[in-house]
Amino acid sequence: MIMNNFKSKISLALLLISGAFMSSCSESFLDVSSKTEPNSENYYKTESQALRALYGCYDGWRQVSSNPGAYSFLMASSIMSDECYGGAGVGDGYGAQLIDRFDKAAAPSEMNVFEQEWKVYYAGVFRCNTLIVSDPNIAWEDETNHTRIMGECRALRALLYFDMVRLWGNIPLFTEPSNDNKEQADPQDVYALIFDDLRYAIDHIEADDNLGENNYGRITKYAAEALFARAYLFYSGYYGAEPVYSDGTSINRQEALAAVEDVIAQGKYELVSDFKNLWPAASLVPVKGSTGWDQEKSTYAGDYNSEVILAQNFTPTQNYDGDNDANRWLVNLGMRNINASPYGKGWGIATLTPSYFRQFFDARDVRRTASAIDLAAEGVTSVSDYNSGYKDWREYTGLNFKKYTPLVFDNGLPATNPDGTADFMINNAQPWVIVRYADVLLMAAELGSPNANEYLNRIRSRAGLPHAEANKQNILDERARELAYEGIRYWDLLRQGVEVMADAVVRSGGTVQNGGKNAEIAYDKAKIIATKGLSQIPANQISLSHGVLKQNPGW
Secondary structure: OOOOOOOOOOHHHHHHHHHHHOOOOOOOOOOOOOOOOOOOOOOOOEHHHHHHHHHHHHHHHHHHHHOOOOOOHHHHHHHHOOOEOOEOEOOOOOHHHHHHHOOHHHOOOOOOOOHHHHHHHHHHHHHHHHHHHHHHHOEOOOHHHHHHHHHHHHHHHHHHHHHHHHHHOOOOOOOOOOOOOOOOOOHHHHHHHHHHHHHHHHHHOOOOOOOOHHHOOOOOHHHHHHHHHHHHHHHHHHHOOOOEOOOOOEOOHHHHHHHHHHHHHHOOOOOOOOHHHHOHHHHOOEOOOOOOEOOOOOOOOOOOOOOEEEEEOOOOOOOOOOOOOOOOOHHHHOEEOOOEOOEOEEOOEOOEOHHHHHHHOOOOOOHHHHHEEEOOOOOHHHOOOHHHHHHOEOOEOOEEEOOOOOEEOOOOOEOOOOOOOOOOOOOOOOOEEEEEHHHHHHHHHHOOOOOHHHHHHHHHHHHOOOOOOOOHHHHHHHHHHHOOOOOOHHHHHHOOOHHHHHHHHHHOOEEEEEOOEEEEEOOOHHHHHHOOOOOOOOHHHHHHOOOOOOOOOOO
16 A cells, blocks of 8 residues: 555565465355365475464464455444444445444344354464474474464464454363364353463564564564453453463463563654554645645655554455455445545445544634544545535444555545556455554553653653543543544443443444434444443354354343
8 A cells, every 4th residue: 555654564464365275165064175185284394384384373363354344343342332334335235333332123134234244253263273282393493483473373263353352252272273062152262362372472472573664563572461451451351350370370460561561662653743643644735636646745654654553454456366465344334336546446344433522622622623524524525526425324423443544546546556457345455453553552651651641651651641640530531532433442342341332332322414314313222231242243253053053142
């Protein structure tokens, strides 16, 4: 995507397509066995083969966002929170509304809304498990390479399971490649594996391994430490107990704090000086009358910048023949069929709620204009495409994603490549930033760092806000402002308790326009609470399991 520094996306990303040889996902339950040669029975013998397999594991993780049939975790998390409504077009299905309302009555025909996610996540786990169990059979040439490769692989497995267990709660747990029809595991056991894997990555990936632009998108020791703290905060909050490793050893707050304090102490990351420079649409300036961007006037810090600790990386080379390596969620988040340079058209899913925007952003806060597109304030309502898009938009609020949005040149061509000739739907490649340094500072403050006030106020100072005391509520409110629309807010709400989450979602209801006509969005708090904040397991997966899988409560 042309909002990059342009020199090199991670070379890894160009190799990830090699992972396609490892597994595929058929219609039978969790059938993710290899269909092509070479396969896992005659492969994974040498270090170079192991590295190639690791690239396939990264690709398996990326497929959760690049698979054309899947909601991305980012998009689903935003819709479930108080940040967004379901949105989409007036003639579209109501899957986004089902996710938003926590109510199957919102879309009775959408009982398989997360079908692709279920398949793609387990296919990714299958790839990781295949490499992990092959470890003893690989002729490793260098022990540092050995531990780094296996550390990255186990961290990827942890990432996949962390998304799944938060989304569905009750899931089968596989620690080796298998297509067995397994019952759902106790969530504590899934989290034990997540913490085991992250601890392994922390202990085995060397401190400076995978740093640098050429490794952008690969997991470092510091990314694993940040994810460890994130998982601790969610588990201890949602379940009201300390998590444990698989050997039963308890994990306490001090261990989680030590992980993020190490990230801070090592000095490998720092806040980008101007918040808007983190986001392509907030910082890029089009050249009038041409199909290019004025790079001298652009202030974008680049995909690889000092604040990114972990990002899910993409390339703009996706096609309609099965190569899935771009992000497929970006076009979904774009304004419904409206081109208003630099903002490009999309499908209008996940419209922003006015209540959240008003609650957390005031005029002093520079994140207000960097995080969200206010269509009226920015003149979008006057462009020629506006009326047709507005009349085809469900749950329109006049607010849209800016952190993540397609871009379009001033002449209307999509900015998915330098000359505007690439597909606006499938060739977007803006990375999804999984962990930023700002998040690490706020997690450390929340976990009780003696430097909590300093960490909180670094964030507030950059945003143009006065200093505040680092108490729990102030920290959580700052997370709501700083990390808005990044797929984090819902989980921050849910870990405070299902009722806290439900109250916030209910408060976000209000007036929208469906095809230009007023409509009201309201939520049933009791139904939300009945789900415990978990999503429905795809009904067809329950059928394919012959009833071994059980549907989550409330669905």
